[in-house]
Amino acid sequence: MNAIEVDHLTKKFxxxxxxxxxxxxxxxxxxxxxxxPNGAGKTTLxxxxxxxxxxxxxxxxxxxxxxxxxxxxVRHAMGVIPQAMTSDPELTAVENMLIHAKLYGVPRQDxxxxxxxLLESVDLLKFKDALxxxxxxxxxxxxxxxxxxxxxxRILFLDEPTTGLDPxxxxxxxxMIRALRERSDLTILITTHYMDEADKLCDRIAIVDHxxxxxxxxxxxxxxxxxxxxxxxxxxxxxxxxxxxxxxGLAHSAGVTQRDEVVHIASNDGPATVAALMDLTRARGVTVxxxxxxxxxxxxxxxxxxxxxxxDAAKGGAHYDVGHLYx
Amino acid sequence: MNFQRIWALIExxxxxxxxxxxxxxxxxxxxxMQLVVLGYAFGGKIVGVNLAFVDMDHSVESRNVREMxxxxxxxxxxxxxxxxxxxPKAVEDLKNGHVRAVVCVPExxxxxxxxRDRPRIAFMEDNTDQFISSSILERVQQMVDQLNTxxxxxxxxxxxxxxxxxxxxxxEYIKYLLAGSIALSVFVVAMIGGxxxxxxxxxxxxxxxxxxxxxxxxxxxxxxxGAGTVKGLMAGMVLTVIGGMIAGIxxxxxxxxxxYLALVVTVASIAMMSFMFLLMxxxxxxxxxxATFGVLNTLLFFPSGAVYxxxxxxxxxxxxxxxDPFTYTVHALRNLTLKGxxxxxxxxxxxxxxxxxxxxxxxxxxxxxxxx
Numbered sequence: 001m002n003a004i005e006v007d008h009l010t011k012k013f014x015x016x017x018x019x020x021x022x023x024x025x026x027x028x029x030x031x032x033x034x035x036x037p038n039g040a041g042k043t044t045l046x047x048x049x050x051x052x053x054x055x056x057x058x059x060x061x062x063x064x065x066x067x068x069x070x071x072x073x074v075r076h077a078m079g080v081i082p083q084a085m086t087s088d089p090e091l092t093a094v095e096n097m098l099i100h101a102k103l104y105g106v107p108r109q110d111x112x113x114x115x116x117x118l119l120e121s122v123d124l125l126k127f128k129d130a131l132x133x134x135x136x137x138x139x140x141x142x143x144x145x146x147x148x149x150x151x152x153x154r155i156l157f158l159d160e161p162t163t164g165l166d167p168x169x170x171x172x173x174x175x176m177i178r179a180l181r182e183r184s185d186l187t188i189l190i191t192t193h194y195m196d197e198a199d200k201l202c203d204r205i206a207i208v209d210h211x212x213x214x215x216x217x218x219x220x221x222x223x224x225x226x227x228x229x230x231x232x233x234x235x236x237x238x239x240x241x242x243x244x245x246x247x248x249g250l251a252h253s254a255g256v257t258q259r260d261e262v263v264h265i266a267s268n269d270g271p272a273t274v275a276a277l278m279d280l281t282r283a284r285g286v287t288v289x290x291x292x293x294x295x296x297x298x299x300x301x302x303x304x305x306x307x308x309x310x311x312d313a314a315k316g317g318a319h320y321d322v323g324h325l326y327x
Numbered sequence: 328m329n330f331q332r333i334w335a336l337i338e339x340x341x342x343x344x345x346x347x348x349x350x351x352x353x354x355x356x357x358x359x360m361q362l363v364v365l366g367y368a369f370g371g372k373i374v375g376v377n378l379a380f381v382d383m384d385h386s387v388e389s390r391n392v393r394e395m396x397x398x399x400x401x402x403x404x405x406x407x408x409x410x411x412x413x414x415p416k417a418v419e420d421l422k423n424g425h426v427r428a429v430v431c432v433p434e435x436x437x438x439x440x441x442x443r444d445r446p447r448i449a450f451m452e453d454n455t456d457q458f459i460s461s462s463i464l465e466r467v468q469q470m471v472d473q474l475n476t477x478x479x480x481x482x483x484x485x486x487x488x489x490x491x492x493x494x495x496x497x498x499e500y501i502k503y504l505l506a507g508s509i510a511l512s513v514f515v516v517a518m519i520g521g522x523x524x525x526x527x528x529x530x531x532x533x534x535x536x537x538x539x540x541x542x543x544x545x546x547x548x549x550x551x552x553g554a555g556t557v558k559g560l561m562a563g564m565v566l567t568v569i570g571g572m573i574a575g576i577x578x579x580x581x582x583x584x585x586x587y588l589a590l591v592v593t594v595a596s597i598a599m600m601s602f603m604f605l606l607m608x609x610x611x612x613x614x615x616x617x618a619t620f621g622v623l624n625t626l627l628f629f630p631s632g633a634v635y636x637x638x639x640x641x642x643x644x645x646x647x648x649x650x651d652p653f654t655y656t657v658h659a660l661r662n663l664t665l666k667g668x669x670x671x672x673x674x675x676x677x678x679x680x681x682x683x684x685x686x687x688x689x690x691x692x693x694x695x696x697x698x699x
Binding site: 047050051052054072075076078080085086087088090091095099100102103104105131147 | 338541
């Protein structure tokens with residue numbers, strides 16, 4: 001049985017379609033990523049799956065429980081770490097855990113041991129009696145992950161768990177998530193707009209854009225599906241008017257695009273394309289300010305499937321997320 | 328219904344409450360301060376009002392009248408007598424606010440007195456301040472009554488006399504106000520817990536953390552109202568004891584009366600907390616409860632009879648008093664603190680408050696959104 005089965009989920013806010021007919025499934029013990037810019041519909045999708053928002057149509061089954069007909073079963077089976085920091089700053093770490101343990105009906109005899117074990121696993125045991133308002137963002141997020149596990153759920157939902165965290169805290173959270181998967185049978189669904197996060201953490205990634213599922217596969221296969229293996233990035237001076245057209249003819253070039261001053265050349269053989277590029281610039285008297293080659297990234301995958309990069313999509317798509325109105 | 332979940336929410340709020348001395352102080356200090364300031368400001372007797380005395384008769388009888396005024400000035404000190412030679416000057420000073428009343432003994436006072444021809448004393452008052460003018464008038468009327476009393480009392484008096492029996496000892500205004508202050512402390516807790524904190528927690532996203540747990544809508548509503556009720560009970564009882572000692576309520580530690588006081592404060596807390604929760608159940612903006620605090624305070628506290636008798640209100644204000652939970656709280660608390668009644672003096676108020684709470688809680692169940 002799949003841990004999560006999403007079946008034609010749609011959510012409309014008036015005329016606005018926030019999530020449009022999305023279907024996918026997540027296998028047990030899988031780390032599944034929903035990747036997309038702010039406003040793509042990720043949070044709305046996760047809120048429907050976690051029973052926080054009713055779907056307009058379609059349904060989902062979480063650990064076999066239907067979100068429409070068995071919301072209580074869903075809530076018992078999952079742990080949720082919402083995008084907003086939901087731990088109570090006026091309570092200590094232990095108190096936050098304790099209140100949630102009681103809300104989930106964790107037996108009294110198991111509570112203390114479980115809470116201390118979980119706090120230790122997120123490296124917060126020495127801060128167990130400190131008020132959460134004294135915690136850094138990373139500490140608070142780790143506490144919330146521990147709190148989401150207090151009732152030993154089978155599935156963990158993390159909505160943009162590293163947004164707003166510094167690089168060190170982000171790395172800590174990633175390590176925690178990996179450790180969780182190794183230590184337990186937990187299935188993890190994570191939403192993110194960070195390419196590197198999705199690439200490093202997820203077994204499979206669903207790219208969501210404008211409320212629709214644009215692509216779904218493993219990171220490797222998604223990268224392989226893009227018709228080039230490398231990307232050459234370069235900046236020029238004194239380039240002639242037909243410079244882009246001339247670059248199209250470079251060896252192994254699979255397409256040229258320009259964003260701002262940076263030219264991106266998709267290539268089947270990056271080093272060979274760079275060599276040809278150098279020859280061409282010398283011949284045409286064009287000055288090269290910078291040139292670099294990198295393998296295909298998820299950013300390239302995103303551009304390939306959505307027609308824009310994540311940053312552009314975020315600018316254009318922010319109005320899609322109406323769920324934030326609640327906060 | 329899972330009581331462990333309800334208790335978890337109550338426990339959360341109580342931990343936060345005890346950890347926030349500022350919150351505890353606000354809920355108790357504000358009503359206590361109001362009790363002391365208003366209690367002593369409104370409860371005192373009026374003294375030292377300037378009164379102009381114009382003697383145009385210059386007779387033995389007019390001097391007798393003057394002596395009686397002097398007696399008031401040195402005894403109860405309701406007014407200070409200032410003698411004037413000129414009536415127009417005294418009236419001018421009355422109009423300019425230098426004196427609050429003018430007493431004039433006319434030239435023919437002694438002649439009329441001896442001829443038993445309805446001797447008169449003129450009294451002019453500044454009636455822009457009803458409290459002062461009625462207080463002076465009461466004193467002057469007492470003196471006139473005394474002047475009319477015959478020197479020798481008839482052996483068989485034919486006049487009807489009223490014998491007054493006061494059932495309770497004299498009640499100072501601060502004692503009268505105490506019930507309203509206790510109710511106000513409960514209201515402040517409801518306003519902070521059911522209004523401001525609830526919306527703040529919602530705005531900060533804390534509620535989302537609870538909505539993803541298996542807690543049911545009814546449990547959430549009862550847990551939040553229950554938390555406010557416990558806090559209201561604590562604040563109300565602290566104010567009852569401290570306020571009672573300040574106001575001088577006799578036998579404040581009587582355990583039976585304390586039990587009934589706790590009962591009334593508890594049902595009042597449920598009523599006000601559920602009322603506040605119903606008002607705020609669909610509100611998301613943290614500014615709303617703050618903006619409505621003053622409005623609700625005025626609309627609930629003053630029409631309840633806490634500071635002035637409901638019987639003096641116009642009809643429309645009496646209607647507000649009828650649906651105001653403050654009214655029944657104040658009535659029951661006043662019966663307990665001033666009259667020392669038992670359950671027979673409060674059971675109707677308790678039933679009304681419980682009925683009111685049931686309607687409010689049913690409304691909360693219907694309107695509270697379990698989803699975002």
